[in-house]
Amino acid sequence: MQETELDVRQLQEQVATLTAKVAALENSRKDQLSIAIVSGDMDKILAAMVISLAAAAMDTKVKLFFSFWALSALRAKNKKAEGKDFISKMFGMMLPKSKDNLKLSKMNMAGMGPVMIKYLMKSQGVLSLEQMFQQAAELEIDIIVCEMSMNLMGFKKEEMIDYPHLSYAGATTFVADAGESAIQLFI
Amino acid sequence: MTTEELKNATVAKSVDARGTACPGPLLEAKKAIGTIKTGDIMEILSADEGTKSDIPKWCSKQGHEYLGAVEEDGFFKVYMKKK
Numbered sequence: 676m677q678e679t680e681l682d683v684r685q686l687q688e689q690v691a692t693l694t695a696k697v698a699a700l701e702n703s704r705k706d707q708l709s710i711a712i713v714s715g716d717m718d719k720i721l722a723a724m725v726i727s728l729a730a731a732a733m734d735t736k737v738k739l740f741f742s743f744w745a746l747s748a749l750r751a752k753n754k755k756a757e758g759k760d761f762i763s764k765m766f767g768m769m770l771p772k773s774k775d776n777l778k779l780s781k782m783n784m785a786g787m788g789p790v791m792i793k794y795l796m797k798s799q800g801v802l803s804l805e806q807m808f809q810q811a812a813e814l815e816i817d818i819i820v821c822e823m824s825m826n827l828m829g830f831k832k833e834e835m836i837d838y839p840h841l842s843y844a845g846a847t848t849f850v851a852d853a854g855e856s857a858i859q860l861f862i
Numbered sequence: 863m864t865t866e867e868l869k870n871a872t873v874a875k876s877v878d879a880r881g882t883a884c885p886g887p888l889l890e891a892k893k894a895i896g897t898i899k900t901g902d903i904m905e906i907l908s909a910d911e912g913t914k915s916d917i918p919k920w921c922s923k924q925g926h927e928y929l930g931a932v933e934e935d936g937f938f939k940v941y942m943k944k945k
Binding site: 800814 | 888
């Protein structure tokens with residue numbers, strides 16, 4: 676009688692240990708996609724958005740970490756930030772303002788390339804970047820802006836797009852999120 | 863299911879995604895799936911070849927049943943059952 680009680684207790688302990696291990700394993704590989712988007716080229720932002728939308732359509736949680744050149748894609752066309760120093764103003768002027776003005780990584784041809792690609796995309800029923808961001812918002816894709824590179828390039832929060840799931844964080848957030856994600860990409 | 867069976871299946875929802883390219887058809891299918899009941903059959907019309915391999919993958923991930931595809935003139939219909 677006492678022996679069975681002991682067995683049951685041992686079993687309960689084992690079950691508890693296993694449950695904890697399974698929980699840890701589940702957390703280490705969540706159904707989640709993390710992308711560090713560093714490039715600000717139109718083609719690369721497009722690729723990132725297409726992959727993100729496909730993942731979100733499959734109910735995979737998507738977290739996009741935008742930093743460096745990719746921040747150009749998050750600048751709002753009609754917003755302005757005051758109180759910038761000289762270098763920040765220069766950066767602001769020389770970098771594309773908004774996702775509509777991004778350059779192609781190849782065949783940019785002084786702006787002819789993007790015009791041609793946009794025409795082709797439209798005629799073949801590919802969503803525009805603007806539409807992709809709208810879909811992303813509907814599918815609750817998270818956009819995390821790298822605070823450090825934003826400050827470095829002199830961008831301000833008030834000139835970023837209105838996006839419902841936008842937040843600001845540092846590299847640690849990306850590393851923590853990516854560590855839990857089943858898929859991690861760098862674009 | 864055979865082509866004949868698919869053509870005669872009772873479709874609860876038809877999604878016409880012929881005007882959009884990848885990942886458009888998938889996004890439209892995702893939106894439409896919420897409007898039908900478990901056990902209902904949905905068809906997705908697409909001219910984007912990738913859809914033929916994307917929808918089965920989506921079904922297996924989401925636990926729906928992929929039924930097959932039927933070629934039409936210049937496009938195709940993909941059938942799936944909601945689980």
